[in-house]
Amino acid sequence: MKQQTMSPTMIPENAHKEIPGNPSTATSSKIKLSDRSNGEPLRVLTDEDWKFWIHNGYVIIKNAVPKEQVKRTADFLWEFEEKDPNNPETWYAPARAEMQMKELTNTGMVEVYNHQLLWDNRQMPKVHAAFADIWGTEKLWCTIDRANLNFPLRPGFEFFLIYSCG
Numbered sequence: 241m242k243q244q245t246m247s248p249t250m251i252p253e254n255a256h257k258e259i260p261g262n263p264s265t266a267t268s269s270k271i272k273l274s275d276r277s278n279g280e281p282l283r284v285l286t287d288e289d290w291k292f293w294i295h296n297g298y299v300i301i302k303n304a305v306p307k308e309q310v311k312r313t314a315d316f317l318w319e320f321e322e323k324d325p326n327n328p329e330t331w332y333a334p335a336r337a338e339m340q341m342k343e344l345t346n347t348g349m350v351e352v353y354n355h356q357l358l359w360d361n362r363q364m365p366k367v368h369a370a371f372a373d374i375w376g377t378e379k380l381w382c383t384i385d386r387a388n389l390n391f392p393l394r395p396g397f398e399f400f401l402i403y404s405c406g
Contacts, residue, residue, distance in 0.1 A: 274376030284369035293374065304366035313357045317389045320352055331391040348390035358387060 282290060284301060293299040305313075314325075323330040337351065352358070361367065362382050372378045 271375070271377075273374055276376070278376055280376070282373045284366050285373045290373070299370065299374075301366055301370045304370065305361050305364050309357075309360060309364075313361060313387075316355065316357050317350055317352070317387055321350060321389060323389075328391075332394060348388045350387040350389050352387050353385065355387075 276290070285293065285299065289299050289301075318325050322336070323333070359382075368378075368380065371380055
């Protein structure tokens, strides 16, 4: 018998079942990414970072999260995934649970939600400023929908890159 986690009155009555992703953000926003036409200066990105973002679809912000915090987060993800960072044989074990969104299989996505470490990372000033640069506004809605733990490519365990701004 499958345990019900939401009361019938909590289940959204919408067409979201056919739309992947977070139902609160999948179709609700009509805001486009910044094209910098507003003339505002960049907060944390450099002009070179901006050009890289436009060309590649991602940007690296060095030291956006303190190293100690990065280590705590990485340690948590290794433990949560029941993998040993020092034992590559544990890295490619079959998934413990089937992903509902099949397109995320073998992408490194970790099904962990709303953990305090993830909230702490996304609240770092440089992280917020980078997203504010990309969106062109400081009025951001922070979601904690997943984490990512990628391993070196190995035959049978290829993945494709997913951009996640949440």
